[in-house]
Amino acid sequence: MKLLNRTALAVAALLTPVAATQAAVSLQSLSDTEFAFGGYVKADLMVSNYSEGAPDDNNISRQFYVPGAIYGDSSRGKSVTDFHARETRFNFAATNEIDGHKLKFFVEMDFLTHTDGNERVSNSYSPRLRHAFVSVDNWLVGQTWTTFQDVGALPEALDFVGAAEGTTFARQGQIRYTNGGWQFALENPSSTFTDYTTGVRKTGSSDLIPDLIARYNFKTGSSKFMLAALLRELEYEEENMDESTFGWALSGSGVIPVGSGRDTFKFMANVGEGAGRYMALNFVNGAVLGNGEVEAITTYSGFASYQHWWDEKWRSNITASALEADYDTSPVAAVNETSYSGNINLLYSPVKPITVGVEYLYALNERTDGTDADLSRFMFSLKYVL
Template sequence: VIHDFNAVGLKPGGSVEREFITADIPVGGPAADITNRTGFSPNQSYLSGWAETDTPWGPFRVYADVNLMGSTTDAELQIYKAYGQWGWLKAGLDYTLWLNQATIPNTLDFEGPNAAPEVRFTQASIKIPLQPGSEKRGLFFTVGVEDAAGDITLPSGVADVTSVNQFPSVIGKLSYEPDWAHMELGGLYRRLKAEGTGYDQSIDGWGVTFSGNVTTWGNDNFIWGLEYGDALGAYMQDTAGLGLDAAPTSATNSTLKAISAFGAWAAYQHWWSKSLRSTATYGLVRLDSDFDLQPQTADQGTYKQTQYASMNLIWSPWPPFDVGLEYMFGHRTITDRTAVYGSTTGQNHRLQFTMRWNFDWER
């Protein structure tokens, strides 16, 4: 059950958005006037499966996840993950290699913090242990490629202009995985291109990230993530799909400019007892606004910054069953020159009550 005290959704009259997307908080106009709405959602239901077989060179495993999150307003089936893993090798559809999957906080809302790169791409990678002679292999180096399409705002004055991926994104990261932590330091390189009639522009994208999950006291844990670079719009949860990898320099200069981005998120999970726990989460995304990107619609505005915060209380009377309440707050800021009805900021408060049964808890 979801209740919005303010508004989420840039289209007036649209259905209740079943994910808390801070990029969709309206800052003014008719969409911002649609407040105090309640909705029900089965979207976070999912089915996961895996299979394993032995080979002369070790076990080969395949995984598949299916859920109803194909749409933010309807229950639409989608294949969420599908990949295989054999020793050091992994290939298929999964969360981007850019994400340290140990840093996904335990939120009831499926979207989670705005800055976390919970986006999925087809990929191939190899994870190499750097301490092959020791019993506990806590240090690893992962390198891989993934098919992350360029998310570019194309110049409106160029005929037949399209974005082209010149080659897959390349990601390398060093991970430290002792029993009490999982920390990663990574780098990314992308090459994006847009071409049309009399137009051919290429840009370099890059990024650095540092993230971790550390056990503190008892079962408590602290999560953090930092990321910065150029052309990272497709890699952040909040900005993916908004054309914020790159944009024309100005309305009169169609030269592509990579958009600089900074993202950070942190969470702390505390166990009050064996069956009762809480997670507090915060996220921040800020983009370089020194460009002349225009909004797609008059009521949208151009993205500058969003903030996300949540707090929940989850009770698990027995392991497969959770019942919980979560409070969420989001704040969105757009650029001054794309103000909507004279406003550049908007916010929303949301409450979500969730009951879920997790039948793969023993895996």
């Protein structure tokens, strides 16, 4: 027993300097880490008129404009008023440099899209994960904006997206490498299909090959531009069917200063076959299923937006956005085909963290059988940036 005790004391004596050194390194790393807490609080008041009747309270279209989600319920009234603060978001970041390597981690959450709350008493909605990633030097791993999307080109709007038809839009898991203006990424594959007979959306059960994206960011004077390419496989393996097709898309966007003041012009143009969920919040699926075949759907989309500063505190944005789908073989049932929207706003920032504004949005969605639906919305918002 004495021998064992002596041995334990000897080992402890040897390990104590190691533990102390490790603790010192950990404390030093922690002291060199920069922490940041951010986000914003945003309160929205929306008065909406749906031509085909208002959707139910938990429908995503009652939170922000989503193309294809405005057809509503014809048994309900057309006009509704909504107050909510669900766009409010919080994020936490930490950056450090260890052994010459730059490290960062970032997490962000908000309260949109969930249907697990209601407006009757408490308006309690659970948070959802927006971003969660770690980056080491040029590499990023985790969930964040798709590399195919130029977030910097999005117009300033009170609506959550602002140019829903014309922008590429997705957040998903990925592995991304950045070198100067070039970015290359492997991203989560998720295919969506339209049933030829019923028009119902179906998802692929055997997405195997990651979506491949290449992007180039560059500047010309004070203007910023982006070019991106997407290549993906859409495979459907269910119901005694095993077929696939390749999809592709190209996107170009830019932010151009106008005049000698703070005015800017923003734009985006997209084209692709089988792009599906990357365009207009999945207004159109990637391909049509029918007769034992998978046929990619062609889409064209884009937006243009102009921001004018009236003075140092007042500004306005006017935006037009559109998408058109081309079906080589149109499904028997009516499905989404074209979508247009436009919005104009007036924003006021009495001090830098606060923005108060009003906005009007009009949207028109059309299906392959000629039926359509439109949405008119007046919106008031107050936003405080942390």
